[in-house]
Every structure is written in structure tokens, then in C-alpha cells.
Amino acid sequence: MLFTMHGTIMIFYAITPILIGAFGNFLIPLQIGARDMVFPLMNMASFWISFFSGVVLMVGLFTPLGAAASGWTSYPTLSTLIGDPGNGQTLWTLAIFMLGVGSTLGAINYITTIITLRAPGMGYFDMPLTIWGIFMTAILNAVFLPVLGAGCLLLLFDRLFGTTFFLAGAIATNGTGDPVLFQHVFWIFGHPEVYILILPAWGIVSDLLAWFSRKPAFGAKTTALCMITITILSTLVYGHHMFTTQMSPLLTQTFMTLTMTISIPSAIFFTNWLGTLWRGSIRFDSPMLFAMGVVFVFGLGGLTGLYLGTVTTDIYLHDTYFVVGHFHYTMAASVLLGGFGAVYFWMPKMFGVMMNECLAKWHFWLSFIGLNGIFMGMMVLGYAGMHRRLYNPFVYEFMKGMVPLNTFVTWSAILMGAAQVIFVYNFIHALIKGKKVEDPNPWNIGTLEWTIPCPAPHYNFKEIPVVKCGPHEMGNPNLPEGKDFQYQTEKLVKV
Known part of the structure; x- marks a missing residue:
């Protein structure tokens, strides 16, 4: 029970809400020059559905047999009535289904906002890499959370209505299902989930390394393209979680090759990080x-x-x-x-x-x-x-x-x-x-959020900005004396 709740809370209710929910909602409008998300009502619905899914999850702690205890992956047969007859596992399954609904609504909102509300002059490669990371995460959420939701719904049917989607052998009284089917459904979502969690962090780190090295991000466009490539390939590699399930040797070779392939774009943008640091004027x-x-x-x-x-x-x-x-x-x-x-x-x-x-x-x-x-x-x-x-x-x-x-x-x-x-x-x-920040740009960064007061006003921008350059224009020797960066709203100074 302890390990099940630890894994579930940390993955679905800690990391995901902080980087995707909090920073996604905060940074997307600010960094693309918008006043708000494109669907505010959908945003609110996404939050409250996710919040109440957490309440449903925690209620399981107070049921007679306690919370779910079949691991954060909830593999059948452990997660069926045979392995965990308590209501805690049923509530766990319902909570994850609800969270999937809320997160899917949020993902649709993020994607639409980034596509439609970018400031005039801001092309896709003028966006900070933080936004690229959140953008790719939202796409994966929109595509694969419904798959996990479908798996949880079928598991609920097995627990509540006597179906046998994930039951086999003597315990399957009404037909025969397959416990391994749930593993396929879970990991089709589960491996993209790894990138759902880490893509925003990759974007944030890519930006921070450039800003505090006081130089343009090395291969910024390549880094964005690598994120796109990883997002696509992450949909094809889930089978490496299931090598020990008597998978066909032909399939294991295929999944192994695809897994090795996805390491190539990862290595490229990791090299870009090192290139950004190289000979930078680093501020620690x-x-x-x-x-x-x-x-x-x-x-x-x-x-x-x-x-x-x-x-x-x-x-x-x-x-x-x-x-x-x-x-x-x-x-x-x-x-x-x-x-x-x-x-x-x-x-x-x-x-x-x-x-x-x-x-x-x-x-x-x-x-x-x-x-x-x-x-x-x-x-x-x-x-x-x-x-x-x-x-x-x-x-x-x-x-x-x-x-x-x-x-x-x-x-x-x-x-x-x-x-x-x-x-x-x-x-x-x-x-x-804490001492109030008087300088609206204490870090001397040129992205759009640092052109407005601190803290950001409710409406973000009094006038929608016009973007004229990228987010990492730093270290240009032709800039005025005493200034080593330029805002995205300023015309690019040629080297």
C-alpha cells in the first residue's frame, strides 16, 4: 500500500501538477505574449476534475481494507478482486480515470493556446524552449491519456460488473481475458509518460543554461527538433518494459532497436547543453x-x-x-x-x-x-x-x-x-x-515575461507585444555598452 500510494502520488499528483499544471498555466501565456489561456473555462474544469480525483484517491485510505496495494502500475491479477478485494483499489482506478479526463482537457487547452495565441511575429522557433517542452508534453497527454483512461475503465468493469477483460484461467468465470493486455495498455501510455514528465524540465533547463551562460543556446532549433523526434519515437518503444512477459523474440528485437534509436536525439540535445556551457560567461x-x-x-x-x-x-x-x-x-x-x-x-x-x-x-x-x-x-x-x-x-x-x-x-x-x-x-x-523586487527584470533576460512588472499583472500584457527576435539573444558584442542581452521585442542587432 505504501509503495502504491507513493508511486501514484509522486507521478500523477506531484510532478505532473507542478511542472505541467502550475508552470504550464503560468508560463505559456507569459512567454508567447498572450493575456490568458484560450479556453479559461476548460482550464478551470481541468483543475477541479484533477483536484477531486486526488480526493477520491485519498478516500481509499479510510476504507476497511485501506488504499490500493497492487503497485502504481496496478497490474492484473493483483488489481482485480482476486488480488485486492478492497474498495481502495476501485477508488484508485476511478481516480486515475478522472485525472486522465482532467489532464486531457488541459492538454487540449495548451496545444490550442500555443498554436493560436502567439504574439505577432513569434514563429514556432522564436518560442523559448520551455514552451517547446510543454507543447510536446501536451501533445503526448492528449494522445495517450485516453488510452490509460480506457484501460482503467475496463479494469473498473472487471471489479464492479463481473467482466473478464483482464482475467484468465480458472478465475475467469464469464469468458477469458488476458492480464498481459493491461500491461500493453498501461505501457503504451506509461513510456510516453516518462517524456510527459521530463520534456518540460528539458525545456526549462535548455533555457536556463543559455540565460545563465550569457550566450545563445547552442543549436536551439536542433534541440526543438530533437524534442519533436523524441515525442514521435516515444510512441513506439513501450515494449522494452515487457521483455520478461514471454514476448515474441522478433518483437523484443524490434523494441530494443527502437529504444536504442530514441537515444540518438537525446544524445544530440545533451551535446547541445554542453555546447551552450562551453566558453560561456557562466553565472552560478x-x-x-x-x-x-x-x-x-x-x-x-x-x-x-x-x-x-x-x-x-x-x-x-x-x-x-x-x-x-x-x-x-x-x-x-x-x-x-x-x-x-x-x-x-x-x-x-x-x-x-x-x-x-x-x-x-x-x-x-x-x-x-x-x-x-x-x-x-x-x-x-x-x-x-x-x-x-x-x-x-x-x-x-x-x-x-x-x-x-x-x-x-x-x-x-x-x-x-x-x-x-x-x-x-x-x-x-x-x-x-521577502524584499520586494523593484527591477522588473532582475535576471537580465530578454523573453516576453520580463518586459512586464513583477509580479505579473492579472492581464499579463497591457498591449500585446510584437516579437522581433528569438529568446536567447545574448553576448552580442555590438549591443550598447553595459548590456549583454536584448528583449524579444527589440529589433535584432546584427553581429
């Missing part, structure tokens, strides 16, 4: 530290993913702590650090105050050291053969030698948890006693 402010932290943890998480996308190594590593360490490096560490960087960077635009820079740097280093201790330790444990979902793995003789490393992982988790107290204090203190 807290948003930049978090962005550089993402470069490290995503590089490590991405490389370890190659072993899980290859059939021969995945057979050994599947369902070990290596998998847990890998997906936390990519989905948790990368998205978490990117989210913190975004909060520190856009804090003055959201609330008109700056957070304490010294505390922010303490927060970064303690979090960075802690999370690497946790997830690197997990990958070493997994490589040594320690399986996940074991109540007490040390009853096995070969795992008893892993106790010290498990203890190290625990202390790393305590360190990382303690570091978040610094963030909470810094955030609340800034809101209550």
Missing part, C-alpha cells in the same frame, strides 16, 4: 546550479537506461533496484531539480520577491548529494541482484552483505529530506518577509 546563481544538476543526473540516468532497453541485460536487471535507481534518476531527480530551478528563477515573476540565494545554494548541494547517494546506491544494489518489492530481502543469504549499502541509502534519503526543510523555510520566508 541558484537556478543555474539546479540546471547543471539536471545535466549530470539526466546524463547518468539516460546512460543506465540503455542497459534496460537491451534484451540481454534487461533480463537480469528487470525488477531489481537497478530499475528503481534508473527511473528515479530520470523521472524524479531530473524533474525535481528542474522544478526547483524553475521556482527559484520565476519566483520574482510569480510573487514579486526573491528567495535567499545562500539558502538556495545550501538547498541545492544537500539535495544533490543526497539524491545521488540514494539512487546511485540503488543501482549498485540492483546490479548486485537485490530485487524490489521484497519485505525483507536479507532473509536471502546472498543479500546479507548489502546491509551497509542499504543503510547508506537510508541516511542519504534522510539528508535529502532534511534539505527540503531549507526550501520550505526559504519559500515561506520570502513570501512573508
Whole structure:
């Protein structure tokens, strides 16, 4: 139950609402020069449906048999009445279906807003890469959340009405279904979900690296094209999650090849990040530290993913702590650090105050050291053969030698948890006693949101801006003395 609720809440109700819901709604109008989202009523419906889905999920904790306990993936037969007869699992399934409806409405709103409400003169490649990341995420949400919703609906029918979509053998009294069918339905959504979560972070990091290196983003158009390529290829690689389900060898080879292929555009834009940093006039402010932290943890998480996308190594590593360490490096560490960087960077635009820079740097280093201790330790444990979902793995003789490393992982988790107290204090203190930002552009950045006061007024722009250049025009030696950037509303100064 603990692991089921942890995975569900963190993926569906923490990472997704923060980066996609909060920053998506806040940044899309500001960075494309619009006064609001194109469908405000749909936006409100999306929020409240998602909110009440969370309420439904948490109600499961107070049912007689407790909340759902079949894992965050809720594989049948564990998630059917045979494996989990309590109402908590039924409420879990209903909650995820409701969340899918709310998120799909939000995705349609995001896509339509970006296509129709861009400021005059703003082409697609004049958009900040943050918007590109949110744009690609919205497309994946609109396409694949209905698939997950359909799977949850069929699972609800199995639990409530006696159907057998996901039941087989002696327990299927009214016909025969297939438990593995749910795995196909789940991972058709589940692997794009990895990119749904991380694409906004990639966009934010791509922008922050350029802005705090005080130079144009290296290969910005190529980075956007790589995001498009990854979005397309992410729809074709889900089978590498199912290599151990007696999949046809021909299919395993196909999915392995496609998985290796998707690493190519990922490697290209990772190289672009390094190119942006190269010979830049780097400012090590807290948003930049978090962005550089993402470069490290995503590089490590991405490389370890190659072993899980290859059939021969995945057979050994599947369902070990290596998998847990890998997906936390990519989905948790990368998205978490990117989210913190975004909060520190856009804090003055959201609330008109700056957070304490010294505390922010303490927060970064303690979090960075802690999370690497946790997830690197997990990958070493997994490589040594320690399986996940074991109540007490040390009853096995070969795992008893892993106790010290498990203890190290625990202390790393305590360190990382303690570091978040610094963030909470810094955030609340800034809101209550923080010094008001007088300069509407404290970071000296040229995107549209920094042309208006801090915090942003309710209507965003008194007059809709006209865009004349891209979002990363920095370091031009022909700019006036004392200025190393230009606004998107200014005519491009030629080098």
C-alpha cells in the first residue's frame, strides 16, 4: 500500500501538477505574449476534475481494507478482486480515470493556446524552449491519456460488473481475458509518460543554461527538433518494459532497436547543453546550479537506461533496484531539480520577491548529494541482484552483505529530506518577509515575461507585444555598452 500510494502520488499528483499544471498555466501565456489561456473555462474544469480525483484517491485510505496495494502500475491479477478485494483499489482506478479526463482537457487547452495565441511575429522557433517542452508534453497527454483512461475503465468493469477483460484461467468465470493486455495498455501510455514528465524540465533547463551562460543556446532549433523526434519515437518503444512477459523474440528485437534509436536525439540535445556551457560567461546563481544538476543526473540516468532497453541485460536487471535507481534518476531527480530551478528563477515573476540565494545554494548541494547517494546506491544494489518489492530481502543469504549499502541509502534519503526543510523555510520566508523586487527584470533576460512588472499583472500584457527576435539573444558584442542581452521585442542587432 505504501509503495502504491507513493508511486501514484509522486507521478500523477506531484510532478505532473507542478511542472505541467502550475508552470504550464503560468508560463505559456507569459512567454508567447498572450493575456490568458484560450479556453479559461476548460482550464478551470481541468483543475477541479484533477483536484477531486486526488480526493477520491485519498478516500481509499479510510476504507476497511485501506488504499490500493497492487503497485502504481496496478497490474492484473493483483488489481482485480482476486488480488485486492478492497474498495481502495476501485477508488484508485476511478481516480486515475478522472485525472486522465482532467489532464486531457488541459492538454487540449495548451496545444490550442500555443498554436493560436502567439504574439505577432513569434514563429514556432522564436518560442523559448520551455514552451517547446510543454507543447510536446501536451501533445503526448492528449494522445495517450485516453488510452490509460480506457484501460482503467475496463479494469473498473472487471471489479464492479463481473467482466473478464483482464482475467484468465480458472478465475475467469464469464469468458477469458488476458492480464498481459493491461500491461500493453498501461505501457503504451506509461513510456510516453516518462517524456510527459521530463520534456518540460528539458525545456526549462535548455533555457536556463543559455540565460545563465550569457550566450545563445547552442543549436536551439536542433534541440526543438530533437524534442519533436523524441515525442514521435516515444510512441513506439513501450515494449522494452515487457521483455520478461514471454514476448515474441522478433518483437523484443524490434523494441530494443527502437529504444536504442530514441537515444540518438537525446544524445544530440545533451551535446547541445554542453555546447551552450562551453566558453560561456557562466553565472552560478541558484537556478543555474539546479540546471547543471539536471545535466549530470539526466546524463547518468539516460546512460543506465540503455542497459534496460537491451534484451540481454534487461533480463537480469528487470525488477531489481537497478530499475528503481534508473527511473528515479530520470523521472524524479531530473524533474525535481528542474522544478526547483524553475521556482527559484520565476519566483520574482510569480510573487514579486526573491528567495535567499545562500539558502538556495545550501538547498541545492544537500539535495544533490543526497539524491545521488540514494539512487546511485540503488543501482549498485540492483546490479548486485537485490530485487524490489521484497519485505525483507536479507532473509536471502546472498543479500546479507548489502546491509551497509542499504543503510547508506537510508541516511542519504534522510539528508535529502532534511534539505527540503531549507526550501520550505526559504519559500515561506520570502513570501512573508521577502524584499520586494523593484527591477522588473532582475535576471537580465530578454523573453516576453520580463518586459512586464513583477509580479505579473492579472492581464499579463497591457498591449500585446510584437516579437522581433528569438529568446536567447545574448553576448552580442555590438549591443550598447553595459548590456549583454536584448528583449524579444527589440529589433535584432546584427553581429
